[in-house]
Amino acid sequence: MTVSQAIREAAARLAITSDTARLDAEVLMAHALGTSRSDLLxxxxxxxxxxxxxxxxxxxxxxxxxxxxxxGQEFFGLPFTVTPDVLIPRGDSEVVVERALAASPGARRVLDCGTGSGALLLAVLANLPQAQGVGIDRSHTALAVAQRNAEALDLAPRARFTPANWTQAGWEEPLGGPFDLILANPPYVEAHAELAASVRDYEPAGALFAGDDGLDAYRALVPQLPRLLCAGGIALVEIGARQAVAVGALAEAAGFHAQLHRDLGGRPRVLELCMGG
Structure with a gap:
């Protein structure tokens, strides 16, 4: 059997469980061959x-x-190592990076809350050569993945990853703030939400779920952001598709003006937060 025939048969089988069966088969074959998909084809x-x-x-x-x-997974044109210890970076989250670069092109100190694979922070640092960043996560195994990615992308000298839990008093003290730019993609899935098996059974629950209404992480983190920002600083917070109003209210109660940005699918995706106004 040739590679071409095997891809065709695999795609037919995978169609039962995947909406991208042919693509999946090609990517898996390229990986098995140790080559790129384009070289494969x-x-x-x-x-x-x-x-x-x-x-x-x-x-x-x-x-x-x-x-x-x-x-591995590509994000914002960069290759990232991913393991079951971290969420898989999604293309929809690239709007966080786009807005960060547009809103704060002169940022020198960047904080990434819930860094996971480090994708958001490292994508920003790769495009802001003057900036240094800190990525925090409560998962030590996730931080190890982020460190590997920083080293692979030659960004380790400008990126520091450290354990922190924003529900614990004094968590921000070792970070060395304040920051010009804060990124956050916290857990925001409702505890009883129906998820695809590929997400529910494989991705880390601690990075997904945030209470019955999916807002627990925002309730804890958003009110603390003002004291972490420099004067004129910006925070970019990723949200679920139905959470713009609720998270916006939390932000406004903390003294922020919130501007909504949508992803390529037109779904609410990011709140850009600045103080006052």
Whole structure:
């Protein structure tokens, strides 16, 4: 069997569990061959099928995300290592980076709350060569992944990752604020929300769920942001599609003016927060 035939058969099988079956099959095959998808499609379709491809397809049939099988995910044009210890960076979250770069192009100190893989912070630092950043997470295993990504992207000299939990008193003291720019993609999924099996069964629950209404993390974090920001500083907070009003109210109660930004699908995605006005 050739690579081309194996991809076609795998795509037919994966169609049962994936809306992107053909793409999944191609990405998994490229990974098994140790090449890029473009090189696969241009030069490798008549090759023999590597044994690793069969196992990869079986894992995908059990709903395991492709990014966890391959160990990587692109975000904002950068390659990131991902493991089951961190959420998989989504394209929808790129609007956080876009707005951060537009709103605070001169930022020199950046804080990322709930850094996970480090994707938000490192994407911003890669585009702001004058900036240094701190990424915090309560998960030590997530911080290890973020550190690996910083090193792989040659950003480790400008990025520091440290454990912190914003529900605990004094959590911000070791961070060395204030900051010109704060990024936050906290947990915001309702405790009983129905999720795709690939998310529910594989991605870390602690980075997903935030109480019965999905707002617990915002209630804890947003009121603390003013004291972490420099004068004129900006915070970019990712939200769930139905949370703009509720999180906006929390922000305004903390003294912020909140501006909503939508993702490419037109869904509410980010609140840009600045003090007063």
């Amino acid at each position: 241009l030069r490798r379709l008549n090759d023999a099928v590597p044994a690793a491809f069969v196992n990869a397809v079986e894992r995908r049939l059990r709903h395991e995300p492709v990014a966890y099988i391959t160990g």
